[in-house]
Amino acid sequence: MRARVKQPKDPADSRPRRRRGPDGAGPPSPLLDDALAERLAAAARDPALLRTDPAPRTGPVYVTQPFLPPFAEFAPMLREIWDRKVLTNGGPCHAEFEERLAAYLGVPHVALFNNATTALVVALRALGLTGEVVTTPYSFVATSHALTWGGLTPVFADIDPRTLNLDPAAVEAAITPRTRAIMPVHCYGHPCDVEGLAAVARRHGLRIVYDAAHAFGVRDAAGSILRHGDLSVLSFHATKVFNTFEGGAIVCPDARRKDQIDKLKNFGHDGETSVIDVGLNGKMSEFNAALGLLQLRYIDSAIDRRAVIDAAYRAGLAGIAGLACLDGSGEARANFSYFPVLVGPGYPVARDALWEILKAEGIHTRRYFHPLISDHPMYAGLPSADRSRLPVASQAADRILCLPIYPDLEPEVVARVIARIADPLGR
Template sequence: MKKDVYVTQPFLPPLDEFLPYLEEIWTSKILTNCGPFHHRFEEALCQHLGVDHIAVFTNGTLALVTALQSLRITGEVITTPYSFVATSHSLLWNGIKPVFVDIDPETLNLDPQKIEAAITPQTTAIMPVHCYGHPADVEAIQTIADNYNLKVIYDAAHAFGVQDANGSILRHGDLSVLSFHATKVFNTFEGGAIVCPDIKTKTRIDQLKNFGHVGEVTVVAPGINGKMNEFNAALGLLQLKHIDEAIAKRRVIDATYRERLKGVRGIRCLDNNRERIANYAYFPILVQDDYPITRDDLNQKLKDIGIHPRRYFYPLISEFPMYRGLPSAHKDNLPVATTISRQILCLPIYPDLPLEVVEQVAEFVAGQ
């Protein structure tokens, strides 16, 4: 490669389109505290995503922490070991015990068939992830939650714009949490959001993200400073104008990889046919035992030629020091997740990635 290629690169709109937004901020001198861009961005997001209420945050992790607080979750929460650590860290920050359950070998999402056996009298909620933007089995998870009177909070960090047969995947569960980090399909540099089912829930979340303030002189909860500032909100408002084009470019890259890697022995591409509208957030492959070299060898060989894939998600969350002492973290309880984490490799995908580079990456993988 003439220039190193990384697993992702943030999409940014033309700078000259952003300047008028900055001029508005300079004129108003409102930089934060839920200013005009903050409100405009929330309204535009609701319209774009097809949801009724949304609260934007300074990042997705604080949104997860606040989502748990807003529902007053305590005790134990069933979740996946196959995710970014923010998923389970948000539980620890709230004094909640994560209980890890294995994943489905096809979707790589939380396996509903394993959830019931992990429920105890201390279980209060389930926190699944729509991994790589592919929907979890929302119907089965909701049935279990209803049977045991549990809350469901979706870590939907990967799932911006994803729809199932009936609309936005974000409408499922009690709350869904998005990330707008620079590495995501839709970014505001840093940012996040909670999709809320009703105005009462949104009002409580808005209070919690603003130190628990209600009006000027009353504080009703031990909230946090999770407010999105005006710069991030303005960028998000502008990004919405370009997001459909960016996802369309991702779709072409996804299709190119699939065509070039079809039939390559030992390489499995994950299906994306479970969603009516996909966002092509990642392009994960599984490097299986019948591939000529190991996943780690392929990872290193790609790096040697200037291609930098990522082993999302390796190691498992359950293998990190703060979690591996939990009974549910033992690898014998997580055979599928353990195997997948040692096979997974996410290839570069982002809107500005040239198709000739995609072809070269696929050719290299196919040629080992």
């Protein structure tokens, strides 16, 4: 398992050892259940435990499930918001969450948003970008949609076959006289070649805006991966490692940039009657910020549990011909946000057939990212969208399958997934 760098803890912010049911009573949640943790750890140590087909689990298994902290701890925070009658516009929960989040992530400033797509649009606006932006075809469509909403033209470059992140050499080959920036994605939370991309940007005088939607809490040897580039954008959507129902943030390098971004997300207002730029409404509400504050108490435990599930999958899937687990890309602290595998030659069935087999048994995996962004009709006509220019991304999109991973995932379900993948034809 990859090395982990523990974050310093605020002594006043003690984390409960056990999580209760939704009403504050009942049995503890599996998230902080020591018995479940030990069963998962035992499965990771002994792959044989994961190669048996257990009794079917009742109900479907989805690729992810949002972690929600105890409602009993959230209710008093809701009552305080109700009593204050301050619901948005930078209330006390919003201010405290920005401060605590920046401290947790180890970054200078964060500007909170109602979602990450809005944050991407504002990040691009804040840098005054025009023309072309070199980006990855291997991501969720919001990456390129944000460019298009900003009046920019996405130019797709191929990805690295090991990390599935933007290849700096391919980026450099895609630069034209109209190129103004690079928008990479830390895919699956694995860091891009930040030094290689920075070198390309320096040589050509380009900005870098990182779509870091998958990279909450990820660190390299020197600190937060979010410190790289001109700006980094986080997502707190319900499917992410850290969620605020909906939400996002821009990591800002200094107070001046944060002030500019805060104005842009509030219609461009600079005081009660002055509007200084064409802004929009991207503010996070007090309800979302309150949930974020509570989630910070639990995030380390949630990531720890994901790490154990990741290790269990790797142990159980090791040695299956034609199946490759995607490795990290040198992170000192990973967040285990996804568990992608590549289904290639030598495996008994094609990727789509395996997806259908698992789906028929109630195991809902996802083909992240198929199709490529560049395959969608609004982008397919661009010269850079031609699949012949994107051989690595095209192959990855045709082979990728993301398996279920979330903090409450039971070892019996992990074993069931592994057993079916090990014998997809039921022989």
